Amino acid sequence: MSTKQAELLGNQIEFDYAESVAGYVTVAFRLITGWWFFMAGWGKLTAAEPFSAAGYLANAPAASPLQGFFAFAANTPWLLEFTNFMIPVxxxxxxxGLLVGALTRLAAFFGGFLMTMFYFGNASWSHGYVNGDLMGLMLFVFVGVFAAGRIMGLDSILEDTKFVQERPKLKYLLG
Known part of the structure; x- marks a missing residue:
């Protein structure tokens, strides 16, 4: 067991964790989340019919705080085309990115953004606010916060390059 100190809501806390297992769990979360998203995109890209988000956007529940934006996107041709391209790609x-551990924090940020859009687009809160979309968002938060690409990922190699060493702000995209 190892002990870690952190500040949470202005309070110093100390907690124990299984150091020998933490790295494996972090890599497993990164790989599972990466596989999940890669297969979702690949399935849309290789489907017999082209992917269209029009129905999803047009039918966003009234309970969604983004329902107006989704309706606008569904009825704006260039925005719908952009969405239809960007979702699967x-x-x-x-x-x-998550599977190979490259630009992991950048990938986690955009994955979290997509999961936020899916969460508000589905707005299926009849059983409460915790659902699969929120759990997916939390997976991306975990992967990004714990810099999962530094463990058995290409980010550990990229961070050692002279290019990144000379530009330390790039580490915010890696990890």
């Missing part, structure tokens, strides 16, 4: 690239 974005999902596949986010998943691929």
């Amino acid at each position: 974005g999902e596949a690239l986010i998943g691929l």
Whole structure:
């Protein structure tokens, strides 16, 4: 067991964790989340029919705080085209980034953004606010916060390059 100190809501806390297992769990979360998103995007890209978000956007529940934006997107041709392209390509690239552990925090950020949009687009809160979309969002938060690409990922190699060493702000995209 190892002990970690952190500040939470202005209070110093100390907690124990299983150091020998933490790395494996972090890598497992990264790989599972990456596979999930890669396959979602790949399935849309290789489907017999082209992907269209029009029905999803047009039928966002009235309970959603973004329902107006989704209706606007469904009825704006260039925005709908952009969405129809970016959802499958974005999902596949986010998943691929997580699978190989490259630009992990950037991929986690955009994965979290998509999951937030899905969460508000589904707005299926009849059983409460905790659902699969929120859990997916939390997976991306975990992967990004714990810099999962630094463990058995390409980010650990990229961070050691001279290019990144000379530009330390790039580490915010890696990890």
